[in-house]
Amino acid sequence: MTILFLMKPLEIMNPKKDTSLLFMQAAQRLGHTVCYLPQGGISITPDGLLFQVTSLRCTGSLEQPFEDLEDIVLNESEVDAVFIRTDPPFDDAYLHDMWLLDQLPDRIRCINSAHGIKTVNEKIWLTQFRDLIPKTWVTTSRNMLETVLARQKKLVLKPTDGFGGYSIFIVSDDDINKHVILDTMFSGANTYVIAQEVLAEATKGDKRILLCDGEPLGAILRVHSKNDHRNNLDAGGHAEKAVITAKDQEIITQLKPHLLALGLRFVGIDIIGDYLIEVNVTSPTCLQELNALDGYVHEDDLVNRFLA
Numbered sequence: 001m002t003i004l005f006l007m008k009p010l011e012i013m014n015p016k017k018d019t020s021l022l023f024m025q026a027a028q029r030l031g032h033t034v035c036y037l038p039q040g041g042i043s044i045t046p047d048g049l050l051f052q053v054t055s056l057r058c059t060g061s062l063e064q065p066f067e068d069l070e071d072i073v074l075n076e077s078e079v080d081a082v083f084i085r086t087d088p089p090f091d092d093a094y095l096h097d098m099w100l101l102d103q104l105p106d107r108i109r110c111i112n113s114a115h116g117i118k119t120v121n122e123k124i125w126l127t128q129f130r131d132l133i134p135k136t137w138v139t140t141s142r143n144m145l146e147t148v149l150a151r152q153k154k155l156v157l158k159p160t161d162g163f164g165g166y167s168i169f170i171v172s173d174d175d176i177n178k179h180v181i182l183d184t185m186f187s188g189a190n191t192y193v194i195a196q197e198v199l200a201e202a203t204k205g206d207k208r209i210l211l212c213d214g215e216p217l218g219a220i221l222r223v224h225s226k227n228d229h230r231n232n233l234d235a236g237g238h239a240e241k242a243v244i245t246a247k248d249q250e251i252i253t254q255l256k257p258h259l260l261a262l263g264l265r266f267v268g269i270d271i272i273g274d275y276l277i278e279v280n281v282t283s284p285t286c287l288q289e290l291n292a293l294d295g296y297v298h299e300d301d302l303v304n305r306f307l308a
Contacts, residue, residue, distance in 0.1 A: 001080035001307060003027050004037040004053055006097060007283075008087050015062045019287040020085040025058045026299035032307075034058065035074070036066075039086060039093050042100040048076040049103060081109040081307055084117060085283045088163040094282075111306045112281055113263025120262065120281045123160055123194050132251050132276040135197040142186045145195055149173050155195045157185050170198060201273030207242050208286045211267045212305065214256030217298055218290045219244050239289035247274045255279070265306060 005024055007013075015021055024034050035053040043050040055069040082101065086094055101114035119125070127136055137148055138160070149155050150173050158168045171181050185193045205223035209216050221242040244252075248271055255276075259267055268284030270277040291297055 002033045002035065002074065002078060003081045003083065003307075004035050004051060004074075004079055005083045005085055006037045006039070006041075006101075007085045008039065010036060010066060013065070015065045017285065017288055019285045020083070020283065021058070021065060022287050022291075022299040023083055023085070023303060024056070025060070026303040028058045029300065030303060032080075032303075035072075037082070039097055042097060044100060044103065048105075049100065050075055051079060076105060076108065079108055081111065083111050083306075084114065088122070088282050089161040090117075090121070090282060091161070109307060110263070111265050112267070113265075116259075116262035116264040117281055120264065120279060121160060122278050122280050122282065123158065123162075124192075126276055126279050129254065129276065132254065133196075134199055134272075134275045134277075137195040138192055139195075140186075140190050140192050142182055145193065146182070148195060149178070152197060154198045156198055157181065158194050158196075159185070160192045160194055196277075199272045199275060205237070205240070206277060207248070207271045209244060209248060209252070209269050209271065210284065210286060210290060211252065211256075211259070211269065212302055213265050214252070214259050214267075216244050216249075216252055217302075218294055219248070220286055220289050220293055222286075239286070239293065241293050251276050266302070 005020060007020055013021065027034050033055065034057075035055050037051055037053045041052040043052070051074045052071070053074055054071050057067040057069055059065055059067055082104065084101070086097070088094070095118065098114040098118045101110060104110055104114070124138055126133055127138060135152075137145065139145060149171065154170065154172045156168065156170055162168065167184075169181050169185070171178055175181070185191070205221045207219050207221050209219040211217065219242040221240045222237045223240055224237050251269070251271065255269065264281050266284055268280040268286060270280070287298060
């Protein structure tokens, strides 16, 4: 099979952490042709979609993980699967790629589906499941948020399109920096801001559970450094072993039919204590950390399952 990986430039990849690299290596081990598809590399023509790609060979080296073989143009009849692994933010360039990939013929597997990725904002979509999440507000109204903050005394604030722990603030009503933080969060016109109650369990870390077709592969606990409140690995956190609890499984069971209906086959959910915090669908990560902690190479099984 010929498999395309839609991604940000390969030069910015961190081979020590990147989940996409594991999928590419697994696809190559399983005998498939691996091609890198850059953002904006898709075209619509009267004869169907065209893809401007670079065929690759994975080298196994962390210093130089790829060998570029050839820049080629493939038509849709020459493509068997597309792995959408573009990192957020979900901006206009991301959206346009999804609109074009919506026109893929049904025979081409798309992991995750373009329709599903368009539908699920990773921080807003889950607010429909009010019994699964902490108290959450999503608003463009600074006045409303200040009223909530005065009542709650402390909130977690984050943008709707943030990732990797960027622009996540814990703000108290009596914080001398409160107004500066709110200025930052509401800096754009009609900017939506997410506010959540502060959960005491966050001091212990947050749990990332990786799902395949709505079933758990495993979990890691992301724990913040001593100098930061953010548990994200990109923000200095580290990974520890974690177990999937009965409450975690309740959350997974409730989400599963929705994820399957949207074609979201590889998903990372984040849980603090008993509460769902995020549903990651654009390019879920932490597979390298899960492999290291449980001593199993998951990616071969996953690629085989996605392509079956």
